[in-house]
Amino acid sequence: MEKPRLVASDIDGTLLALEYRVTERTAAVVRRVIESDTPFVLVSGRPPRWIPSIAEQVGATGFAVCANGAALYDIGADRIVWQRGLGPVQLNDLASVLHEVIPGCSLAAERVGTSAFDDTVRAFVAEPTYDHPWAASDEFEVPLAEVLGHHAVKLLARHSSMTSEEMALAAEAVLGDEIMVTFSTNDGLLELSAAGVTKATGLADVAERLGVERADVVAFGDMPNDVPMLRWAGHGVAMGNAHADALAVADEVTGLHTDDGVALVLERWF
Template sequence: MERPRLVASDVDGTLLGLDERVSGRTASAIGRVHASGTPFVLVTGRPPRWVPVVAQGAGTTGYAVCANGAVLYDIGADRVVWQVGLDPVRLADLANVLDAALPGCAVATERVGARALDDDVQPFVAETAYRHPWGDSDHREVTRAEVLGHPAIKLLVGHEKMTSAEMALAATSLLGDEVEVTYSSNAGLIEISAPNVTKASGLADVAERFGVGAADVIAFGDMPNDVPMLSWAGHGVAMANAHQEALDVADEVTASHVEDGVALVLERWF
């Protein structure tokens, strides 16, 4: 492609190394993207509260598409621009279906207020049996009724005896296209968003704000939750460490996230 007019990147397994930091080489490449006047957008499954530390390492203060497309966050202004969530009735219905599809599962919800951290909103609540693969210092254990009793940007479903791929297949077979089911880790966790909410839908909104068409966007990713974005962008780049589903839809495969794969591609133009 010609030099892209917008650059978008997933975070974990793509932009960050094993130390969960942006390397100097990758940060330099991002700096040159900014210097050229080209927008650089973080597109992640992470909630807004986990974005500022990444943004600081990457040297970016623009937009971040968070929670797999459910939230648009303005990093520099620390402002949630918009969010698309699941209401309590939908959450309760989903939990009932998932109990049948995934016996023994446990649930949690991610919530967001007006800022990355909002004193009026408990950002992450989970029932006692839920085990989060990455841990969470804000994790608060509550009853299932409390988990499902408030609007949420994402429903997380864990199972200690299944892989994420197995869970996604079982859940999708019952839920169909009523919601978006995806995963960013194969450690027994699936993530459920409102229908038609994906990284692609969130990134498309950002691109429209900059007057950039999909054909002029380059996007980097590594997991199934990146597939819609990699397919939508004019040039989708999968990391060498990517899940097969991401590799299958990518226009190009770069080096792994520990070998500056994002920088290797960006250095062609910036």
């Protein structure tokens, strides 16, 4: 493609190398993107509160599409522009379905306030049996009724003896298109969002705000939750370490996330 007018990147398994760090080579080219007045957009399954530490490494102050497209975060202003989530009725209905098709799963909910660190909102709540897949956990343990009782941008289902892919197949067979079902790790974690909410819809909103056509967007990703974005972008780039679903829809495959795969592509133009 010609020099892109907007660059979008997933974070984990894509922009980050090891130990949740961006390498100096990748950080340097992202800074050149930003210095050229080309918007650089973080597009992640992460919640807004996990964005600033990554944005700081590359000097990003623009938009971040969070929670797989369920929230738009203005990094520089520390402001949630919008959120699209699930209400208590939907959450309770989903819980009933998940407990039936994935027996033994535990549930958690991701919530968003008006900023990344809104003290008025319990950002992550999980029932006591929920086994967090990451060592660093910031959840509140609450009864299941509390998990399901308030608006959330994502419902998460965890089953430590199943793969995420196995869980997704079971859930999709019943839920169909009524709920967006995806995953960003294959470690027994399912992520559920409102119907039609994907990284692609979130990124499309940003592109429209900035007056950029989809044909002029290059996007990087590695997991099934990146597939809609890779399809939507004018040039979708899958990492060398990507899941087969992401590889199948990409226009190009670059190096591993640990080998500066994002930089290898961006250095053509910046």
